Amino acid sequence: MTRLTRSRSIALAALLATGLGLGGLTACSADPSGSSDPAETPGSADPAASGAFPVTVESSLGDAVIEAAPQRVVTIGWGSADTAIALGVTPVGMEEAVWGGDGDGYFPWVREAIEENGAELPQTFTVSPEVDVEAVLELEPDLILAPQSGISQDDFDTLSAIAPTVAYPGEPWRTAWDEQIAIIGQALGKGEEAAGLVDEIDAQLAEAAAQNPEFAGLSFAYVYTAEPGSLSLYQQGDPRVDLISALGLVEDPAVAAVPITAGTFASTVGLERADLLDDVDVLFAWYNDQANADQIAAQPLFAQVPAVVRGSYIPVVDNQLAMASSLLTPLSVPWALDSYVPLIADAAERVQ
16 A cells, blocks of 8 residues: 555544544535435436536435536445446546455456556555555545445545545445446436446346246255355345346245345355255355365265255356356446356256
């Protein structure tokens, strides 16, 4: 991380000290249109000229009041950079892709899209164990997008002191993919274009489903079990599950009935409940690498799961594919489908 100059360090200290006050002022501002519905926010190639601004985007952590078309956007969390780029706005900074990214911290579909557009690659920064606020401040953003993230109230208040910050509308990491795109479109003054992106993704998934009618009606579960003895079940609303469902498969009823564990985006039950997977036709999981997948497969309780026994089990060990299939964005979906659909087709052939 680049060290701040003394003057910038002083500015950061002052910003942190006044963050709550500035955040409060932001939250008290009002949208003159009286609406925060993305569908009611006009979008055009020139948002400022169309009257799209100012606009207020609400979230569980507070409101973001965006006075004019953003020029310097920073993104935090999953998928925001993808959607901004697809809407013609390349961020000046984005969260580093630590897991599944390339050597420079970019997902391949993000790098490909930026380079194809001839734009400059964004500066990356870390968010773990905490958001690198100094790096964000140096980027001088006029908008921070984090609608699919885990930022805290303190993070939001601090970031809002730097620039209007768009957080999630419900729980952390639980923003539906289409809602995320709509929120970003609203914040950028490109609501109509964002709706078009959602339609394009729906069409791509529908086409893949139509080309693979054998997927229809097959039951599935997507699990996290990368640690010995663990078993968590991803549920509807998680992009991993939503993507597979859109291809025609149906989440197994026994799996879908398990309540989501508080504070998470999955149902954590432990491997002793492997019997929940007895009627699953196709089983999905992701792992850090092949050694990790082999370690889990060696557990007797996991090895006897019917889908594992018959080979209708898809253990994703390619980190980039795991991430691409964990997102539903305008950039990740076509990238994921090329590799994911053949894997599902092979597994479907093994279902008896």
